[in-house]
Amino acid sequence: MKVLVLGGGGREHALAWKIRQSRGVEELFCSPGNAGIAEIADCPPLASSDPEAVADFVARQGIDLTVVGPELPLVQGIADKIMANGRAVFGPSAGAARLEGSKVFAKQFMTRHKIPTAAYEIFDRSEQALAYIDRADRPLVIKADGLAAGKGVFIADTREKAREAIQRLMIHKAFGGAGRTVVIEECLVGREASFFAISDGQRIIPLVTCQDYKRAYDHGRGPNTGGMGSYSPALHLDRELTAHVLEKIVGPTIRGIADEGHPYRGVLYVGLMLTEDGPRVLEYNVRFGDPETQVILPRLKSDLVPLLSAAAFGDLSTVRVEWRREAAVCVIMASQGYPGHYQKGKKISDLERFTGRQDIVIFHAGTRTGPGGEIRTSGGRVLGVTGIGPTLAAARARAYEGATGVTFSGAHYRRDIAAGIDD
Ligand code: AMP
Ligand code: GLY
Numbered sequence: 001m002k003v004l005v006l007g008g009g010g011r012e013h014a015l016a017w018k019i020r021q022s023r024g025v026e027e028l029f030c031s032p033g034n035a036g037i038a039e040i041a042d043c044p045p046l047a048s049s050d051p052e053a054v055a056d057f058v059a060r061q062g063i064d065l066t067v068v069g070p071e072l073p074l075v076q077g078i079a080d081k082i083m084a085n086g087r088a089v090f091g092p093s094a095g096a097a098r099l100e101g102s103k104v105f106a107k108q109f110m111t112r113h114k115i116p117t118a119a120y121e122i123f124d125r126s127e128q129a130l131a132y133i134d135r136a137d138r139p140l141v142i143k144a145d146g147l148a149a150g151k152g153v154f155i156a157d158t159r160e161k162a163r164e165a166i167q168r169l170m171i172h173k174a175f176g177g178a179g180r181t182v183v184i185e186e187c188l189v190g191r192e193a194s195f196f197a198i199s200d201g202q203r204i205i206p207l208v209t210c211q212d213y214k215r216a217y218d219h220g221r222g223p224n225t226g227g228m229g230s231y232s233p234a235l236h237l238d239r240e241l242t243a244h245v246l247e248k249i250v251g252p253t254i255r256g257i258a259d260e261g262h263p264y265r266g267v268l269y270v271g272l273m274l275t276e277d278g279p280r281v282l283e284y285n286v287r288f289g290d291p292e293t294q295v296i297l298p299r300l301k302s303d304l305v306p307l308l309s310a311a312a313f314g315d316l317s318t319v320r321v322e323w324r325r326e327a328a329v330c331v332i333m334a335s336q337g338y339p340g341h342y343q344k345g346k347k348i349s350d351l352e353r354f355t356g357r358q359d360i361v362i363f364h365a366g367t368r369t370g371p372g373g374e375i376r377t378s379g380g381r382v383l384g385v386t387g388i389g390p391t392l393a394a395a396r397a398r399a400y401e402g403a404t405g406v407t408f409s410g411a412h413y414r415r416d417i418a419a420g421i422d423d
Contacts, residue, residue, distance in 0.1 A: 002062060003305065005030040006048050006078070007069025008037065010332070010365035010384040011290035015067055015304075016041050017363070018297040022305040029063070035375045036364025048073045055081035063087060065309050071287050074266075075101035075147060088312040092286050095262035099253070099284040103183045104145045106284050113256035115249055117281040118273075120185035126170035129182060133162045139187035144169050146178030150226060155187060190275040192282070193237050194289060195245050196296065197270075198307065199254045200316040201263025205307070206246060208299055208323050209237040210292045216339055218416045225339040226381060229417030231329045231392055232295040236274075245272065245279055253284070265311050294363050294384040295328035329395040329418040330386040331403045335366070336410025338380035346377040348408040360402040361386045377408055392418050 001024045005016050008030070016030050020040045031054075033043030047053050051073060058066055066082050068074055068091030077094035091097075098105040110117045118141070123129035133140065142165040144152030152175050156162035162184075169179030196207040210232035216222035237245075249270060257264045269285035269292075288296075297304065301322040310319045335342035348367065354360045363386060366379015383406065387398025396418045403413050 001025050001064045001305070002027040003029070004058060004061075004063045004066045005037075005041070005069060006046075006054065006066065006073060008032040008034045009069065009290055009379075010363045010381065011288050011293040012069040013037050013363040013365070014293045014297045014384075015069065015288070017361070018300065018304045019067070022303045024303075024305055029061070034364045034378070035367040035369045036362070038369065048078070049076070051076055051078040051081040054078055055085055055087075058082050058087050059085045065090065065305070065312060067091070067308055068266075069287065071097065071100050071285060072147060074286050079266075088309060090266055090308040090312045092264050092266045093262055095260075096257050096264045096266075097286045099257065099264075099268075100286040101147060102145055103143045103283070104181055107183055107185075109256060109260075110281060113252045115252050115256070115281060116278060118185040118188050120183050122181060122183055123170075124181045126166055129166045129170065129184060130163060132184060133159055133166065136162075136184075141185050141187050142166065142169065143183045143185070144175050144179040145181040145183065146175070148175040148178045150224070151175070152178060157187070188273040188275050188280055188282070190273045191236065193234065193272045193274055193279075194292060195237070195242075195250065195270045195272060196267055196289065196292065197246075197250050198267050198311050198316070199264050200311045200314045201258055201265050202254070202314075203316040204246065204250055204254055205316055205319070205321055206242065206250070207267075207296055208232050209234040209242070210289075210295050211236075212289060212292050213414060213417060216334075216414075218414050223339055225334070227289070227291045228332045228334070228414045229330055230289075230291045230295045231327065231395070231418035231421070232292075232299055233327060233392075235421070241274070241279070245270070249279065249281060263314070265314060290365075291330045291332055291381075291384045294330040294386050298328045298361060298386055298388050299324050299326065326388050326390055327392040327395040328386055328388050329392060329399040330363075330384045331399045331413050331417050332365075332381050333383040333385065333403055333406065333408075333411050333413045334381050335377050335379070336412060338412075342380050343410055344376075344378050346408040346410060348375045348377060348382070348406065350406050351375060353405055354402055359388045359398045361388070362402060362406065382408065382411070392421050
């Protein structure tokens with residue numbers, strides 16, 4: 001079997017690493033990949049922003065399964081193009097990917113299907129949005145409708161901040177067309193949690209629980225990032241809560257999107273706020289999380305490929321998924337300056353120290369191979385060091401053994417990932 005993974009971050013390294021272990025896989029491609037992925041896969045330079053070019057490659061090479069990492073190609077319709085050539089793809093069609101691609105679509109969809117979420121209003125004219133803010137007497141959250149690389153959400157605890165967000169999005173057009181329409185919603189209070197499930201359009205297989213850390217610095221300080229660490233299992237998502245989320249949120253989402261003519265084949269990632277009145281959806285993502293994937297996949301005992309293939313082919317009925325009991329913790333090592341402007345090109349030393357270790361896996365994110373074969377930094381998030389152990393505390397100790405054992409100039413990472421969690 002030939003498999004292609006699209007993307008080149010830590011999430012895609014974790015996917016490629018797990019797919020490589022599958023017995024049925026003879027050839028593995030990943031585009032664009034990174035220095036770590038290049039050790040286990042061929043990395044052809046495809047333009048993922050050009051769905052036609054990718055679909056051509058898939059057809060020419062006879063790729064049996066394409067696994068799409070990031071959301072942008074999905075929202076742009078890459079799954080539709082690949083399926084049109086009769087090839088299997090793990091990742092939803094453009095119609096279903098609107099759950100992430102348009103916040104307006106997602107909110108109206110939740111209303112149509114009675115899925116609990118924050119109360120909201122939609123505006124496509126700035127004067128009306130500003131007038132609404134002047135009338136509102138509570139903290140608000142302002143969201144650009146379209147994709148904004150995770151930067152299009154503004155929590156405004158004052159009227160002034162809310163007005164500024166409207167100015168940035170609708171008047172200065174900081175995110176171009178993505179901010180032409182905005183959602184203004186009630187600010188929810190509670191603990192955040194993420195939930196992942198794989199669907200074939202109808203059936204649902206929930207993945208193990210996990211949690212990420214979004215802020216750049218220890219104790220939740222500093223700016224938001226794509227994620228500075230993660231752990232699994234996340235025990236605050238207990239059995240009862242999981243059952244509730246499946247019944248009231250994930251089930252109605254999968255049924256609702258199928259009823260609207262867009263069966264969802266891929267992984268659905270639901271961002272939740274656990275409020276006093278129960279879980280509410282903050283957002284949908286139509287892809288795996290990064291760095292959540294770096295703790296979920298090391299805990300997967302079964303072969304990943306039959307699971308992804310079955311979802312892609314629309315029949316999960318015969319798939320059985322087994323998980324390891326061990327916990328996993330991932331610590332992200334980032335470049336100096338991340339998530340702001342950061343340095344690139346720094347040499348990374350001592351990666352080979354952990355080769356062959358079962359309890360420490362180093363996933364590459366922003367890395368590239370230099371002219372002399374050395375590995376250098378090339379992105380904001382550089383490495384995801386995953387530790388695996390019988391408890392979260394043991395997994396955490398392994399993750400930090402890895403993070404302190406690898407070096408590059410300016411590296412920074414949080415010291416409090418999975419700290420103080422009982423298991
Ligand atoms: P989103 O991309 O919509 O998930 O928003 C990014 C982040 O903004 C979330 O992870 C939350 O931390 C926060 N957020 C989004 N919507 C709300 C809300 N209605 N109330 C409180 N926080 C929110
Ligand atoms: N870790 C957050 C995300 O993947 O969006």
